[in-house]
Amino acid sequence: MEAAVEIDRLVKVFKPQLRGRELLAVDQVSITIAPGEVYGLIGPNGSGKSTTMKALLGLVAPTSGTCRIFGADSLAVDSREQVGFLPENPYFYKHLTGEETLAFYGKLCGLRGQTLKDRIGELLELVDLTGARDRRLGGYSKGMLQRIGLAQALIQEPRLVILDEPTAGVDPIGSRQIRDLIFALRERGITVFLCSHLLEQVQEVCDRVGIIFRGKMVREGRLEDLLSIEDQTEVVLKDASPELLEEIQRLVAQAEGAEWVRSGRPRTTLERLFLRETSRRPD
Amino acid sequence: MNSASPLKPTRPFHLRRIGIIATHTFTQLVRMKVFYFLAFFAVVVIGANFLELPTHASPENAGTELLYSIKSTSLGCMSIFSLVLGVVATGLLLPKDVEDRTLYTILAKPVPRLDYLVGKLCGVALLIFLSLLAMDLLMNLVLQPRMTAVLERQLEFARQRDATEATLERISADVRALGPTWSLQGAVLVVFLRSLLIASLALLLSTFSTSTLFTAIVGFLVLFAGFFQAEARDAWFGHHGGVAQVGRLIMTVLLPDMQFYNLVDAVIEGKPLKAIHLGMSIASTAFYVVTYTFASWLIFARKEF
Numbered sequence: 001m002e003a004a005v006e007i008d009r010l011v012k013v014f015k016p017q018l019r020g021r022e023l024l025a026v027d028q029v030s031i032t033i034a035p036g037e038v039y040g041l042i043g044p045n046g047s048g049k050s051t052t053m054k055a056l057l058g059l060v061a062p063t064s065g066t067c068r069i070f071g072a073d074s075l076a077v078d079s080r081e082q083v084g085f086l087p088e089n090p091y092f093y094k095h096l097t098g099e100e101t102l103a104f105y106g107k108l109c110g111l112r113g114q115t116l117k118d119r120i121g122e123l124l125e126l127v128d129l130t131g132a133r134d135r136r137l138g139g140y141s142k143g144m145l146q147r148i149g150l151a152q153a154l155i156q157e158p159r160l161v162i163l164d165e166p167t168a169g170v171d172p173i174g175s176r177q178i179r180d181l182i183f184a185l186r187e188r189g190i191t192v193f194l195c196s197h198l199l200e201q202v203q204e205v206c207d208r209v210g211i212i213f214r215g216k217m218v219r220e221g222r223l224e225d226l227l228s229i230e231d232q233t234e235v236v237l238k239d240a241s242p243e244l245l246e247e248i249q250r251l252v253a254q255a256e257g258a259e260w261v262r263s264g265r266p267r268t269t270l271e272r273l274f275l276r277e278t279s280r281r282p283d
Numbered sequence: 284m285n286s287a288s289p290l291k292p293t294r295p296f297h298l299r300r301i302g303i304i305a306t307h308t309f310t311q312l313v314r315m316k317v318f319y320f321l322a323f324f325a326v327v328v329i330g331a332n333f334l335e336l337p338t339h340a341s342p343e344n345a346g347t348e349l350l351y352s353i354k355s356t357s358l359g360c361m362s363i364f365s366l367v368l369g370v371v372a373t374g375l376l377l378p379k380d381v382e383d384r385t386l387y388t389i390l391a392k393p394v395p396r397l398d399y400l401v402g403k404l405c406g407v408a409l410l411i412f413l414s415l416l417a418m419d420l421l422m423n424l425v426l427q428p429r430m431t432a433v434l435e436r437q438l439e440f441a442r443q444r445d446a447t448e449a450t451l452e453r454i455s456a457d458v459r460a461l462g463p464t465w466s467l468q469g470a471v472l473v474v475f476l477r478s479l480l481i482a483s484l485a486l487l488l489s490t491f492s493t494s495t496l497f498t499a500i501v502g503f504l505v506l507f508a509g510f511f512q513a514e515a516r517d518a519w520f521g522h523h524g525g526v527a528q529v530g531r532l533i534m535t536v537l538l539p540d541m542q543f544y545n546l547v548d549a550v551i552e553g554k555p556l557k558a559i560h561l562g563m564s565i566a567s568t569a570f571y572v573v574t575y576t577f578a579s580w581l582i583f584a585r586k587e588f
Contacts, residue, residue, distance in 0.1 A: 001446060059588045086388075104307055105388070108389065108394055
């Protein structure tokens with residue numbers, strides 16, 4: 001099957017205009033993403049995540065190596081027919097309303113007439129901005145801007161969506177909404193290439209991850225494979241009595257080679273606690 | 284799955300896509316309230332209509348200074364507005380899109396960079412054109428009744444002095460030449476062409492400039508230098524010799540001869556605008572707009588964001 005994304009030994013060197021040293025931003029990075037997969041590229045700030053994404057979108061030219069989207073060279077304009085992109089901290093035209101913004105991007109992709117109107121309505125509903133469709137983007141909150149950004153990325157029904165730090169600066173509720181949207185994209189078979197340094201978010205939504213550090217891919221694979229500890233097994237019990245726990249511990253002690261490592265109450269995350277508490281409160 | 288197929292294949296210079304970007308640029312500038320200038324223009328033109336000028340004219344020429352004044356003030360305002368808008372708006376739009384990262388989302392769509400550049404230029408051109416059209420309309424609305432009043436006064440004065448029919452016809456022709464004529468509309472077209480040329484130059488500058496201020500300063504410097512292009516060309520390169528010819532050619536390509544657009548003053552004085560001169564302005568504008576836009580594309584196509 002043709003890969004959705006195929007980055008082969010990508011190298012990007014930024015040359016200074018006058019003086020100064022060359023900057024090796026991406027060094028021999030290779031990524032292959034299958035159609036329908038959610039791939040997360042993680043790494044600290046300045047590690048080369050955004051440059052890799054920009055190379056994939058043709059916004060920067062590779063110094064060497066190639067980037068392909070569904071088989072098409074990413075430097076060719078045609079390759080962008082199948083791509084939706086949400087940049088980090090997107091600032092769309094503030095003078096346009098939510099509806100006008102989607103209409104503008106939709107028209108650029110060749111949509112028009114009733115098809116465009118229907119698509120705009122559908123996307124505004126998907127990102128929960130139907131009530132703000134006539135409001136100018138200058139009055140949108142950060143979370144709303146991210147959501148309208150996601151809607152514009154999806155306007156032409158792309159097969160691949162590239163998201164650069166989609167929840168940067170967004171509150172936990174907004175962040176959760178965006179995460180739910182990524183899940184919805186996966187349900188619809190859309191390939192997602194996500195770039196973030198929020199590890200928990202990536203862990204929650206991605207099938208596979210790559211860790212990039214100082215321009216190099218240091219680790220890549222399926223999330224389950226990367227996170228599982230090979231020699232340990234986790235058992236979670238509900239309403240277990242102290243006697244039962246004692247019995248299990250005794251059995252483990254009797255078994256040859258096995259060791260009881262720890263027991264205790266599983267913890268929720270601060271984010272889940274926050275979401276639970278804030279959603280309970282009446283307005 | 285993908286229903287967005289009408290623009291396929293993605294070839295550059297697609298008129299509908301250019302139109303979408305141009306319309307958007309026009310909307311953007313309108314919502315930046317640049318049309319407020321039209322209110323200022325209206326006040327100036329209507330004010331000029333009631334200006335009491337010290338007159339040195341004989342009684343048979345009474346009122347003509349006011350007609351000169353209305354035309355001069357109006358065309359002066361049109362020139363300033365269109366040039367400032369041509370340089371500043373064009374120079375502002377591209378860096379702003381880069382800074383706000385809106386350019387990323389546009390170029391991440393199937394939009395060739397040439398279409399983006401041409402669309403931006405067309406949007407500014409549309410705004411300048413419609414603004415000049417509105418100003419031209421207002422100028423004619425003010426000028427027509429004034430010209431009629433001056434004509435009636437002069438004809439009345441001439442009749443009191445028993446002027447012949449031929450004299451009356453000459454007076455009528457002379458005064459009408461100072462009113463709304465086709466030459467006057469041609470002069471407004473020349474103002475538009477000049478601003479279009481400067482806008483395309485500003486577009487070229489903004490593809491490598493990092494500030495709007497730099498674009499504006501260099502844009503106006505080129506405009507100023509353009510008035511001396513012909514003299515400088517002859518003085519520096521002479522007329523003979525291979526090197527001189529190459530030097531003249533390079534200078535001609537790089538720097539527009541703004542003397543082609545020096546037609547407005549003559550029209551204000553009531554002289555007709557010759558078709559050959561208008562044709563040369565159009566040809567000069569077409570040449571420089573195409574050259575500058577092509578150069579802009581060459582730079583912009585290789586630009587990284």
